[in-house]
Amino acid sequence: MSLAFMKCYSCKRKIIFKAFKQIFQMVDFVSTLIILLALVVIYRRFSCGQRCALVIVQGDLGRSPRMLYHTLSLLNRGYQVNLMGYVDSPLIPEILHFKTLKVIGLTTPLSRSSSRLSYVYKALQQMFYLALGFLKCDKPSVVILQNPPSIPTMAICAIFRYIYGYVLIFDWHNYGYTLLGIALGSTANALYEISKKYEKFCAQFSDFNFCVSKAMQKDLHENWDIRSTVLYDKAPQRFRELKGSDRTDFLKSQPYLEDVVDDFDAGSSKRAMLVVSSTSWTEDEDFSILLEALVKYDKTVSTSSNSEKSYPKLVCVITGKGPLKNFYLEKIKKLSLENYVTIRTPWLEAEDYPKLIGCADLGICLHTSSSGLDLPMKVVDMYGCNLPVCAVKYNCISELVEHEQTGLLFQNAEQLLKHLMRIAVTEYGNTNNVLNRMRSNLRKINDHRWDQEWDEKAWPIIKTAN
CATH class of the missing domain: 3.40.50.2000 (Glycogen Phosphorylase B;)
Known part of the structure:
Protein backbone atom coordinates (compact mmCIF):
# COMPACT_ATOMS: atom_id res chain seq x y z
CA MET A 1 0.00 0.00 0.00
CA SER A 2 2.82 2.32 0.91
CA LEU A 3 4.64 1.68 -2.38
CA ALA A 4 1.46 2.21 -4.40
CA PHE A 5 0.75 5.42 -2.53
CA MET A 6 4.26 6.73 -3.28
CA LYS A 7 3.88 5.92 -6.98
CA CYS A 8 0.50 7.68 -7.10
CA TYR A 9 1.92 10.69 -5.24
CA SER A 10 4.89 10.81 -7.63
CA CYS A 11 2.59 10.74 -10.66
CA LYS A 12 0.48 13.58 -9.29
CA ARG A 13 3.60 15.66 -8.64
CA LYS A 14 4.74 15.14 -12.22
CA ILE A 15 1.33 16.18 -13.54
CA ILE A 16 1.30 19.28 -11.32
CA PHE A 17 4.86 20.26 -12.33
CA LYS A 18 3.97 19.74 -15.98
CA ALA A 19 0.87 21.92 -15.61
CA PHE A 20 2.88 24.69 -13.92
CA LYS A 21 5.53 24.46 -16.64
CA GLN A 22 2.83 24.91 -19.32
CA ILE A 23 1.38 27.87 -17.42
CA PHE A 24 4.80 29.55 -17.18
CA GLN A 25 5.38 28.91 -20.88
CA MET A 26 2.02 30.48 -21.64
CA VAL A 27 2.83 33.45 -19.42
CA ASP A 28 6.14 33.83 -21.25
CA PHE A 29 4.29 33.73 -24.56
CA VAL A 30 1.70 36.31 -23.44
CA SER A 31 4.45 38.54 -22.00
CA THR A 32 6.38 38.32 -25.25
CA LEU A 33 3.23 39.11 -27.21
CA ILE A 34 2.48 42.12 -24.99
CA ILE A 35 6.04 43.38 -25.41
CA LEU A 36 5.86 42.99 -29.20
CA LEU A 37 2.50 44.80 -29.30
CA ALA A 38 3.94 47.55 -27.09
CA LEU A 39 6.89 47.95 -29.48
CA VAL A 40 4.49 48.15 -32.43
CA VAL A 41 2.45 50.78 -30.60
CA ILE A 42 5.55 52.82 -29.73
CA TYR A 43 6.81 52.59 -33.31
CA ARG A 44 3.42 53.59 -34.69
CA ARG A 45 3.02 56.38 -32.15
CA PHE A 46 6.31 58.09 -32.87
CA SER A 47 7.01 57.14 -36.50
CA CYS A 48 6.65 59.82 -39.15
CA GLY A 49 3.05 60.32 -40.26
CA GLN A 50 3.23 63.76 -41.80
CA ARG A 51 0.86 64.54 -44.67
CA CYS A 52 -0.96 61.25 -44.32
CA ALA A 53 -4.72 61.07 -43.83
CA LEU A 54 -7.11 58.22 -43.12
CA VAL A 55 -10.72 58.51 -44.33
CA ILE A 56 -13.06 55.89 -42.84
CA VAL A 57 -16.52 54.78 -43.93
CA GLN A 58 -18.09 51.75 -42.29
CA GLY A 59 -20.11 51.29 -45.44
CA ASP A 60 -19.79 51.02 -49.21
CA LEU A 61 -17.11 53.49 -50.34
CA GLY A 62 -18.61 53.86 -53.80
CA ARG A 63 -21.91 55.00 -52.29
CA SER A 64 -20.31 57.49 -49.88
CA PRO A 65 -19.71 60.51 -52.15
CA ARG A 66 -18.98 63.07 -49.43
CA MET A 67 -16.13 60.95 -48.06
CA LEU A 68 -14.79 60.36 -51.57
CA TYR A 69 -14.80 64.15 -52.08
CA HIS A 70 -12.86 64.53 -48.80
CA THR A 71 -10.38 62.01 -50.21
CA LEU A 72 -10.05 63.87 -53.51
CA SER A 73 -9.53 67.21 -51.76
CA LEU A 74 -6.81 65.72 -49.53
CA LEU A 75 -5.09 64.11 -52.53
CA ASN A 76 -5.13 67.44 -54.35
CA ARG A 77 -3.47 69.00 -51.29
CA GLY A 78 -0.58 66.54 -51.58
CA TYR A 79 -1.66 64.12 -48.87
CA GLN A 80 -1.07 60.41 -48.90
CA VAL A 81 -4.58 59.09 -48.25
CA ASN A 82 -5.67 55.76 -46.82
CA LEU A 83 -9.33 55.13 -47.69
CA MET A 84 -10.96 52.46 -45.53
CA GLY A 85 -14.39 50.88 -46.04
CA TYR A 86 -16.33 48.24 -47.96
CA VAL A 87 -15.36 48.05 -51.62
CA ASP A 88 -18.70 46.95 -53.10
CA SER A 89 -19.21 49.67 -55.74
CA PRO A 90 -16.78 51.45 -58.08
CA LEU A 91 -15.05 54.58 -56.76
CA ILE A 92 -15.31 57.92 -58.55
CA PRO A 93 -12.80 58.03 -61.43
CA GLU A 94 -11.16 61.28 -60.29
CA ILE A 95 -9.31 59.65 -57.39
CA LEU A 96 -8.15 56.47 -59.10
CA HIS A 97 -5.14 57.92 -60.93
CA PHE A 98 -3.47 59.14 -57.71
CA LYS A 99 -0.51 56.97 -56.69
CA THR A 100 -0.76 58.40 -53.18
CA LEU A 101 -4.15 56.69 -52.64
CA LYS A 102 -4.28 53.42 -50.70
CA VAL A 103 -7.63 51.65 -50.49
CA ILE A 104 -8.06 49.36 -47.47
CA GLY A 105 -11.05 47.12 -47.99
CA LEU A 106 -12.92 46.00 -44.88
CA THR A 107 -14.39 42.51 -44.69
CA THR A 108 -18.18 42.52 -44.61
CA PRO A 109 -19.35 40.90 -41.35
CA LEU A 110 -21.57 37.85 -41.47
CA SER A 111 -25.14 38.68 -40.50
CA ARG A 112 -27.27 35.59 -40.12
CA SER A 113 -30.42 37.12 -38.65
CA SER A 114 -32.06 40.38 -37.63
CA SER A 115 -32.26 39.48 -33.92
CA ARG A 116 -30.94 41.82 -31.27
CA LEU A 117 -28.15 39.38 -30.45
CA SER A 118 -27.00 39.54 -34.08
CA TYR A 119 -26.38 43.30 -33.70
CA VAL A 120 -23.89 42.52 -30.91
CA TYR A 121 -22.26 39.73 -32.92
CA LYS A 122 -21.98 42.00 -35.96
CA ALA A 123 -20.40 44.79 -33.88
CA LEU A 124 -17.75 42.40 -32.51
CA GLN A 125 -16.84 41.32 -36.03
CA GLN A 126 -16.62 44.94 -37.16
CA MET A 127 -14.35 45.79 -34.23
CA PHE A 128 -11.92 43.08 -35.29
CA TYR A 129 -11.93 44.07 -38.98
CA LEU A 130 -11.54 47.77 -38.17
CA ALA A 131 -8.61 47.10 -35.83
CA LEU A 132 -7.01 44.98 -38.54
CA GLY A 133 -7.56 47.82 -41.02
CA PHE A 134 -5.78 50.26 -38.70
CA LEU A 135 -2.77 47.94 -38.53
CA LYS A 136 -2.66 47.75 -42.34
CA CYS A 137 -2.80 51.50 -42.93
CA ASP A 138 0.06 54.00 -42.91
CA LYS A 139 0.29 56.09 -39.75
CA PRO A 140 -2.07 59.04 -40.26
CA SER A 141 -1.72 62.55 -38.90
CA VAL A 142 -5.46 63.11 -39.35
CA VAL A 143 -8.47 60.77 -39.42
CA ILE A 144 -11.87 61.75 -40.84
CA LEU A 145 -14.66 59.38 -39.82
CA GLN A 146 -18.12 59.37 -41.36
CA ASN A 147 -20.80 59.12 -38.68
CA PRO A 148 -23.10 57.21 -38.82
CA PRO A 149 -22.55 54.27 -38.64
CA SER A 150 -21.43 54.86 -35.05
CA ILE A 151 -20.94 51.35 -33.64
CA PRO A 152 -18.14 50.41 -33.29
CA THR A 153 -16.22 52.90 -35.46
CA MET A 154 -16.34 55.85 -33.05
CA ALA A 155 -14.89 53.78 -30.21
CA ILE A 156 -12.20 52.13 -32.35
CA CYS A 157 -11.10 55.50 -33.76
CA ALA A 158 -10.96 56.95 -30.24
CA ILE A 159 -8.79 54.04 -29.02
CA PHE A 160 -6.35 54.22 -31.94
CA ARG A 161 -6.15 57.98 -31.48
CA TYR A 162 -4.04 57.30 -28.38
CA ILE A 163 -1.91 54.75 -30.24
CA TYR A 164 -1.20 56.85 -33.33
CA GLY A 165 -1.59 60.34 -31.89
CA TYR A 166 -3.62 61.65 -34.83
CA VAL A 167 -6.16 64.46 -34.99
CA LEU A 168 -9.62 62.88 -35.00
CA ILE A 169 -12.44 64.53 -36.94
CA PHE A 170 -16.01 63.24 -36.89
CA ASP A 171 -18.06 64.14 -39.96
CA TRP A 172 -21.66 64.11 -38.73
CA HIS A 173 -24.09 63.15 -41.50
CA ASN A 174 -26.81 62.13 -39.06
CA TYR A 175 -27.17 60.37 -35.70
CA GLY A 176 -26.54 56.63 -35.63
CA TYR A 177 -29.00 55.97 -32.82
CA THR A 178 -31.90 57.48 -34.80
CA LEU A 179 -31.19 55.14 -37.72
CA LEU A 180 -31.03 52.21 -35.30
CA GLY A 181 -34.43 53.26 -33.98
CA ILE A 182 -35.86 52.92 -37.50
CA ALA A 183 -34.19 49.52 -37.97
CA LEU A 184 -35.54 48.27 -34.62
CA GLY A 185 -38.97 49.70 -35.33
CA SER A 186 -39.10 51.50 -31.99
CA THR A 187 -37.24 54.03 -29.86
CA ALA A 188 -38.57 52.40 -26.68
CA ASN A 189 -35.77 49.87 -26.77
CA ALA A 190 -32.73 49.16 -24.62
CA LEU A 191 -30.42 48.95 -27.65
CA TYR A 192 -31.65 52.37 -28.81
CA GLU A 193 -30.87 53.96 -25.42
CA ILE A 194 -27.47 52.25 -25.19
CA SER A 195 -26.62 53.42 -28.72
CA LYS A 196 -27.58 57.00 -27.91
CA LYS A 197 -25.46 57.09 -24.74
CA TYR A 198 -22.56 55.39 -26.54
CA GLU A 199 -22.64 57.94 -29.37
CA LYS A 200 -22.78 60.87 -26.98
CA PHE A 201 -19.88 59.45 -24.93
CA CYS A 202 -17.65 58.71 -27.95
CA ALA A 203 -18.34 62.16 -29.40
CA GLN A 204 -16.25 63.68 -26.62
CA PHE A 205 -13.05 62.12 -28.02
CA SER A 206 -13.03 64.05 -31.28
CA ASP A 207 -10.68 66.97 -31.80
CA PHE A 208 -12.89 68.64 -34.41
CA ASN A 209 -16.30 68.03 -35.93
CA PHE A 210 -17.93 68.71 -39.29
CA CYS A 211 -21.68 68.53 -39.82
CA VAL A 212 -24.01 68.86 -42.80
CA SER A 213 -26.49 71.50 -41.63
CA LYS A 214 -26.94 74.44 -39.29
CA ALA A 215 -29.77 72.53 -37.61
CA MET A 216 -27.39 69.68 -36.74
CA GLN A 217 -24.72 72.14 -35.59
CA LYS A 218 -27.23 73.68 -33.18
CA ASP A 219 -28.44 70.30 -31.92
CA LEU A 220 -24.91 69.00 -31.31
CA HIS A 221 -24.03 72.09 -29.30
CA GLU A 222 -27.22 72.38 -27.27
CA ASN A 223 -27.70 68.70 -26.40
CA TRP A 224 -24.18 67.23 -26.38
CA ASP A 225 -22.00 70.32 -25.93
CA ILE A 226 -20.18 69.49 -29.17
CA ARG A 227 -18.90 72.38 -31.27
CA SER A 228 -18.86 71.75 -35.00
CA THR A 229 -18.26 73.43 -38.33
CA VAL A 230 -21.02 73.36 -40.95
CA LEU A 231 -19.50 71.87 -44.10
CA TYR A 232 -22.31 71.89 -46.64
CA ASP A 233 -22.42 69.22 -49.30
CA LYS A 234 -21.68 70.75 -52.70
CA ALA A 235 -21.54 69.07 -56.06
CA PRO A 236 -18.12 68.74 -57.72
CA GLN A 237 -17.48 70.01 -61.24
CA ARG A 238 -18.44 66.74 -62.95
CA PHE A 239 -22.08 67.50 -62.14
CA ARG A 240 -23.22 69.88 -64.88
CA GLU A 241 -26.21 70.53 -67.10
CA LEU A 242 -26.10 68.74 -70.47
CA LYS A 243 -27.64 70.39 -73.51
Missing part, protein backbone atom coordinates in the same frame (compact mmCIF):
# COMPACT_ATOMS: atom_id res chain seq x y z
CA GLY A 244 -28.03 69.83 -77.23
CA SER A 245 -26.05 67.01 -78.79
CA ASP A 246 -24.36 66.10 -75.47
CA ARG A 247 -27.78 65.40 -73.97
CA THR A 248 -29.08 63.56 -77.02
CA ASP A 249 -25.97 61.39 -77.38
CA PHE A 250 -26.01 60.33 -73.76
CA LEU A 251 -29.72 59.48 -73.70
CA LYS A 252 -29.34 57.40 -76.88
CA SER A 253 -26.44 55.50 -75.30
CA GLN A 254 -28.58 54.23 -72.41
CA PRO A 255 -30.17 50.82 -73.13
CA TYR A 256 -32.94 51.25 -70.54
CA LEU A 257 -34.20 54.30 -72.53
CA GLU A 258 -33.97 52.70 -75.97
CA ASP A 259 -37.73 52.47 -76.59
CA VAL A 260 -38.54 56.00 -75.34
CA VAL A 261 -35.48 58.06 -76.28
CA ASP A 262 -37.11 59.59 -79.38
CA ASP A 263 -39.87 61.03 -77.19
CA PHE A 264 -37.36 63.43 -75.61
CA ASP A 265 -36.97 65.22 -78.94
CA ALA A 266 -38.61 68.65 -78.73
CA GLY A 267 -40.26 68.01 -82.09
CA SER A 268 -41.83 64.71 -81.05
CA SER A 269 -45.62 64.56 -81.01
CA LYS A 270 -45.51 62.45 -77.83
CA ARG A 271 -43.15 64.75 -75.92
CA ALA A 272 -41.63 63.29 -72.76
CA MET A 273 -40.18 64.80 -69.61
CA LEU A 274 -37.29 62.99 -67.97
CA VAL A 275 -37.88 62.76 -64.22
CA VAL A 276 -35.02 61.37 -62.10
CA SER A 277 -34.82 60.12 -58.54
CA SER A 278 -31.91 58.37 -56.83
CA THR A 279 -32.29 56.30 -53.70
CA SER A 280 -30.66 53.85 -51.32
CA TRP A 281 -34.02 52.07 -50.99
CA THR A 282 -34.13 52.42 -47.21
CA GLU A 283 -36.87 52.99 -44.62
CA ASP A 284 -36.36 56.77 -44.54
CA GLU A 285 -37.61 57.14 -48.13
CA ASP A 286 -41.27 56.31 -48.77
CA PHE A 287 -41.42 55.64 -52.51
CA SER A 288 -45.12 54.80 -52.33
CA ILE A 289 -45.68 58.59 -52.37
CA LEU A 290 -44.01 58.91 -55.78
CA LEU A 291 -45.65 55.77 -57.18
CA GLU A 292 -49.11 56.95 -56.09
CA ALA A 293 -48.54 60.38 -57.64
CA LEU A 294 -47.37 58.84 -60.94
CA VAL A 295 -50.40 56.55 -61.15
CA LYS A 296 -52.74 59.51 -60.54
CA TYR A 297 -50.87 61.63 -63.11
CA ASP A 298 -51.23 58.85 -65.68
CA LYS A 299 -54.96 58.48 -65.07
CA THR A 300 -55.61 62.24 -64.93
CA VAL A 301 -53.80 62.99 -68.18
CA SER A 302 -55.22 59.91 -69.96
CA THR A 303 -58.79 61.05 -69.22
CA SER A 304 -58.20 64.78 -69.74
CA SER A 305 -60.45 66.39 -72.37
CA ASN A 306 -59.04 69.91 -72.13
CA SER A 307 -57.71 70.70 -75.61
CA GLU A 308 -56.05 73.91 -74.46
CA LYS A 309 -53.67 72.10 -72.12
CA SER A 310 -51.10 69.59 -73.27
CA TYR A 311 -49.40 67.26 -70.82
CA PRO A 312 -46.23 65.33 -71.63
CA LYS A 313 -45.41 61.72 -70.95
CA LEU A 314 -43.26 61.24 -67.84
CA VAL A 315 -40.28 58.91 -68.08
CA CYS A 316 -39.27 58.34 -64.46
CA VAL A 317 -35.81 56.87 -63.90
CA ILE A 318 -35.15 55.68 -60.34
CA THR A 319 -31.52 54.73 -59.80
CA GLY A 320 -29.80 53.13 -56.84
CA LYS A 321 -29.65 49.92 -54.85
CA GLY A 322 -30.53 48.99 -51.30
CA PRO A 323 -32.43 46.63 -48.99
CA LEU A 324 -35.97 47.61 -50.07
CA LYS A 325 -35.36 47.66 -53.83
CA ASN A 326 -36.96 44.28 -54.54
CA PHE A 327 -39.97 45.22 -52.40
CA TYR A 328 -40.62 48.35 -54.48
CA LEU A 329 -39.84 46.63 -57.79
CA GLU A 330 -42.68 44.22 -57.06
CA LYS A 331 -44.99 47.17 -56.34
CA ILE A 332 -43.95 48.85 -59.61
CA LYS A 333 -44.75 45.68 -61.59
CA LYS A 334 -48.29 45.72 -60.21
CA LEU A 335 -48.99 49.37 -61.07
CA SER A 336 -51.80 50.08 -63.49
CA LEU A 337 -50.26 52.56 -65.95
CA GLU A 338 -51.68 53.60 -69.31
CA ASN A 339 -49.65 55.70 -71.77
CA TYR A 340 -48.33 58.71 -69.88
CA VAL A 341 -45.92 57.24 -67.32
CA THR A 342 -42.94 54.92 -67.83
CA ILE A 343 -40.77 53.81 -64.90
CA ARG A 344 -37.22 52.47 -65.23
CA THR A 345 -34.95 51.32 -62.37
CA PRO A 346 -31.38 50.91 -63.67
CA TRP A 347 -28.15 50.76 -61.68
CA LEU A 348 -25.75 53.36 -63.10
CA GLU A 349 -21.98 53.40 -63.11
CA ALA A 350 -20.32 56.28 -61.24
CA GLU A 351 -19.49 58.18 -64.44
CA ASP A 352 -23.03 57.87 -65.88
CA TYR A 353 -24.98 59.06 -62.83
CA PRO A 354 -24.07 62.79 -63.12
CA LYS A 355 -24.74 62.67 -66.87
CA LEU A 356 -28.25 61.29 -66.34
CA ILE A 357 -29.01 64.05 -63.84
CA GLY A 358 -27.54 66.60 -66.27
CA CYS A 359 -30.07 65.44 -68.90
CA ALA A 360 -33.13 65.43 -66.64
CA ASP A 361 -36.02 67.92 -66.59
CA LEU A 362 -37.00 67.39 -62.95
CA GLY A 363 -35.58 65.71 -59.87
CA ILE A 364 -37.58 63.97 -57.14
CA CYS A 365 -36.31 63.55 -53.57
CA LEU A 366 -38.21 61.40 -51.06
CA HIS A 367 -35.61 61.58 -48.29
CA THR A 368 -36.97 62.13 -44.79
CA SER A 369 -34.29 62.42 -42.16
CA SER A 370 -34.39 60.01 -39.20
CA SER A 371 -33.17 62.88 -37.01
CA GLY A 372 -34.69 65.74 -38.99
CA LEU A 373 -31.24 67.32 -39.10
CA ASP A 374 -29.45 66.06 -42.23
CA LEU A 375 -29.78 67.18 -45.85
CA PRO A 376 -30.10 64.89 -48.89
CA MET A 377 -26.96 64.57 -51.00
CA LYS A 378 -29.04 63.70 -54.06
CA VAL A 379 -30.54 67.20 -54.10
CA VAL A 380 -27.03 68.67 -53.97
CA ASP A 381 -26.11 66.59 -57.02
CA MET A 382 -29.22 67.74 -58.84
CA TYR A 383 -28.53 71.37 -58.04
CA GLY A 384 -25.03 70.91 -59.43
CA CYS A 385 -26.73 70.18 -62.77
CA ASN A 386 -29.13 73.17 -62.40
CA LEU A 387 -31.95 70.67 -61.99
CA PRO A 388 -35.06 71.85 -60.10
CA VAL A 389 -36.31 69.43 -57.44
CA CYS A 390 -39.56 68.34 -55.84
CA ALA A 391 -38.62 67.28 -52.30
CA VAL A 392 -40.40 65.97 -49.22
CA LYS A 393 -40.79 68.68 -46.61
CA TYR A 394 -39.20 68.12 -43.19
CA ASN A 395 -37.50 70.11 -40.41
CA CYS A 396 -34.39 71.57 -42.03
CA ILE A 397 -34.90 70.96 -45.77
CA SER A 398 -35.37 74.72 -46.25
CA GLU A 399 -31.61 75.10 -45.67
CA LEU A 400 -31.22 73.49 -49.08
CA VAL A 401 -34.47 73.77 -51.04
CA GLU A 402 -36.05 77.21 -51.36
CA HIS A 403 -39.72 76.63 -52.12
CA GLU A 404 -40.74 78.18 -55.46
CA GLN A 405 -37.19 79.45 -56.02
CA THR A 406 -35.03 76.35 -56.51
CA GLY A 407 -37.62 73.64 -56.00
CA LEU A 408 -41.04 72.67 -54.69
CA LEU A 409 -41.84 70.99 -51.37
CA PHE A 410 -44.56 68.42 -50.73
CA GLN A 411 -45.81 66.25 -47.87
CA ASN A 412 -47.97 63.67 -49.60
CA ALA A 413 -48.87 62.17 -52.99
CA GLU A 414 -51.64 64.70 -53.66
CA GLN A 415 -49.28 67.66 -53.27
CA LEU A 416 -46.65 65.98 -55.45
CA LEU A 417 -49.30 65.34 -58.11
CA LYS A 418 -50.27 69.03 -58.11
CA HIS A 419 -46.63 70.00 -58.61
CA LEU A 420 -46.22 67.50 -61.46
CA MET A 421 -49.36 68.73 -63.22
CA ARG A 422 -48.34 72.35 -62.80
CA ILE A 423 -44.77 71.80 -63.98
CA ALA A 424 -45.75 69.60 -66.91
CA VAL A 425 -48.37 71.90 -68.39
CA THR A 426 -46.32 75.05 -67.98
CA GLU A 427 -43.14 73.47 -69.32
CA TYR A 428 -44.77 72.57 -72.62
CA GLY A 429 -47.67 75.01 -72.68
CA ASN A 430 -45.38 78.06 -72.70
CA THR A 431 -47.20 79.83 -69.88
CA ASN A 432 -45.45 80.81 -66.65
CA ASN A 433 -42.59 78.36 -67.18
CA VAL A 434 -41.82 77.15 -63.66
CA LEU A 435 -38.87 74.91 -64.49
CA ASN A 436 -37.00 77.51 -66.53
CA ARG A 437 -37.44 80.09 -63.78
CA MET A 438 -36.05 77.74 -61.14
CA ARG A 439 -33.20 76.68 -63.44
CA SER A 440 -32.31 80.32 -63.91
CA ASN A 441 -32.19 80.81 -60.12
CA LEU A 442 -29.95 77.76 -59.72
CA ARG A 443 -27.50 79.01 -62.35
CA LYS A 444 -27.06 82.21 -60.35
CA ILE A 445 -26.08 80.41 -57.13
CA ASN A 446 -24.22 77.44 -58.60
CA ASP A 447 -20.70 78.87 -58.72
CA HIS A 448 -19.90 77.67 -55.19
CA ARG A 449 -18.78 74.03 -55.51
CA TRP A 450 -17.27 71.42 -53.20
CA ASP A 451 -13.69 72.58 -53.80
CA GLN A 452 -14.46 76.10 -52.59
CA GLU A 453 -16.55 74.90 -49.64
CA TRP A 454 -13.83 72.48 -48.54
CA ASP A 455 -11.03 75.02 -48.92
CA GLU A 456 -12.93 77.59 -46.87
CA LYS A 457 -14.32 75.35 -44.11
CA ALA A 458 -12.36 72.08 -43.88
CA TRP A 459 -8.79 72.93 -44.90
CA PRO A 460 -8.10 75.49 -42.13
CA ILE A 461 -8.96 72.76 -39.60
CA ILE A 462 -7.20 69.83 -41.29
CA LYS A 463 -3.93 71.64 -41.85
CA THR A 464 -3.55 72.12 -38.07
CA ALA A 465 -2.97 68.35 -37.86
CA ASN A 466 0.50 68.84 -39.31
